[in-house]
Amino acid sequence: MDYAELDRQLLGDLWTSEALWDDLAYLCDACNGRFAGTADERRAADYLLGRLRAHGLQRVAAEPFTMRGWERGAARLEVTAHGLTFDLPCLALPGSPGCDLETGILDARRGNAAAYTALAGSAQGQIVFNSQDGVSRAEMYRAASEAGAAAFIFSGAQPGMLVPTGSVGKDLPAIGLAHEPLTRLKRCLAAGPVRARLVLTCQVHPVTAHNVVAEIPGADPSAGWIIAGGHYDGHDISQAAQDNGAATAVLVEAARLLAPLRGRLQAGLRFVLFSGEELGLHGSYAYATAHAAELGDVRAVLNADVLAQGMPVVLQTQASPALADWLRALPLKQLDAVLNDDPKAFISNSDHFPFSLAGLESVWAVTSGGPPGTGWVHSAADTLDKIDPRILRQTAATVTRLLLRLAAEPEGLPRGLRPPALVQQLVTDAGFEPALRFSGRWPF
Ligand SMILES: [Zn+2]
Structure with missing residues (x-):
């Protein structure tokens, strides 16, 4: 496919709209850290649902789940x-x-x-x-x-x-x-x-939190789905701007820019904004469990977590060789992305991981390191003022153009779930077994 015309349309809209920054500012200034199970999280979910509906996405819904909540x-x-x-x-x-x-x-x-x-x-x-x-x-x-x-x-x-x-x-x-x-x-x-x-x-008690989901259907149902995910919850002591308000705003912006192009997409795009990540990936585990019967139709998972400190966007494949091959064939330099397919780059502490356990191939989209003194995640200093609006826009451009390509030409992407024995081998080789057993999440 010739992407030049579609890219011009996307990038022109992105660079002449304030929607991206406005979304991030609302998430940070009106919803604080969006700590899972709190009124701040619920306000953010309602806002995200409203934005995704306004952008014309389909099957926009909040999916509740219960989790181990916490009160400071x-x-x-x-x-x-x-x-x-x-x-x-x-x-x-x-x-x-x-x-x-x-x-x-x-x-x-x-x-x-x-x-x-x-x-x-x-x-x-x-x-x-x-x-x-x-x-x-x-x-x-x-x-x-x-x-x-x-x-x-x-x-x-x-x-x-x-x-x-x-x-x-x-x-x-x-x-x-x-x-x-x-x-x-x-x-x-x-x-x-x-x-x-x-x-x-402090007190531990069960709470109800909500994943926010929305879809752009593909033209060819047999082409399956791409999951574009990232967590919108954050830590209670900050505004959780870098982790993970920025990526949340980028995903909503990608949804806004791609919804008008739905006729050009073969695979569907399923946006999933997770909650409960910071307390232990509760939202992504809940989603992967609730939608287990549909995961065989998912061609790839893109998890956006900690973006917009610097460019290029790093695409860190998660023990996913077929997806890495597919990404390597893209004009990555032109898309302002770099690929990291090192097997040691497989991590278990972000929202792609429950999908990895289910047998899917996934990529973690993460920021390059910014200038010295820009890394504030997991501290009270992770606030909106740390985000450079230019880098946020550049990040949205890369993520949106990447999602366009994943959905428009899914041929060559993996199909079907990897067998549990292979997944168990990958997870064991990566050294995740003791932690999974400690948390009661060893699935094999
Ligand atoms: Zn995060």
């Missing part, structure tokens, strides 16, 4: 060291249970299973913290839980008193601590034993 309370870490007692500012991590406990604090080094093995049981009953050298929050939390720690401290390396956030899904109390108080804690420990009282009044 007070958090206090009172430390006693070398004869002094003082508070260190902290925040509970979403998903943490409440607690009131008093015990010692221990440096658990890297915080992975090997680090706890070296500690030979001394972490039992202690509040543990870790260095920041590449072990993921989820892995550190799991290792601390399995070592019998009393509480888990997650800290960031970025100066500026920014408390890092990120969810946990089990019964071990957990807090975030900014870089500066953590370094003070380390100075205290260097001088002798440290005790602390940790009081969290």
Whole structure:
């Protein structure tokens, strides 16, 4: 197909409309962090439903699901060291249970299973913290839980008193601590034993959250569907602009620009704006479960998560060789995208993953790193002012033109679900089995 005329139409409309920025501004300024199960999330869902209906999409609906919800309370870490007692500012991590406990604090080094093995049981009953050298929050939390720690401290390396956030899904109390108080804690420990009282009044309870779905049907029903997804929920301490308001606005803009072209699309486009991602991919798991019978007709999943810090858009295929081959044949430089098909780029902590488990091939669309000082995700500084409207537009152009090509010429895209034995092998090779078992989501 000759895309020049369609691209001119899309790009002209994109560059002369304020819709994209207006959508992002509403999501951030009227809906705050859109934390799953709250009135902010519901307001965002209603807004997104209204926009998608106005753009002429079909079967626009909110799909409710229940999940492990969470309500923030007070958090206090009172430390006693070398004869002094003082508070260190902290925040509970979403998903943490409440607690009131008093015990010692221990440096658990890297915080992975090997680090706890070296500690030979001394972490039992202690509040543990870790260095920041590449072990993921989820892995550190799991290792601390399995070592019998009393509480888990997650800290960031970025100066500026920014408390890092990120969810946990089990019964071990957990807090975030900014870089500066953590370094003070380390100075205290260097001088002798440290005790602390940790009081969290947060609560875990079931909530109802909503995925927002909408479709642009394809001209050829036998060509199946492309899922264009991304989460619209975010963390409660910020506006969740980079993660993931920007991608939400980009997907709604793509829906606006592509709806008038429906006669040119062979495959359908199914937009799915997930909720509950930040508390543990609840929306995407719920969608993949509720729509399991239809997933065999899905040709590819594009998951947009953390966009618009820099260009080009990185297309990180998720152990999906056939989709990578299809993408490699595109004029990627002209589309302002780069392909990363490294098998090690397969990640389990974003919304494509439940579809990967079901056997689909998927690609994670993610921003290039921006200039220094532009990465604010999972902190209170993830706010609208950090988004450059030009980069947001460029990102929307790339994602929209990519979705056009996926839906217009789906020949060559994978068809059908990969067998469970192959998926199990991919997931095992990627090292995801312990985490999936820990969260009770091992499906094999
Ligand atoms: Zn995200």
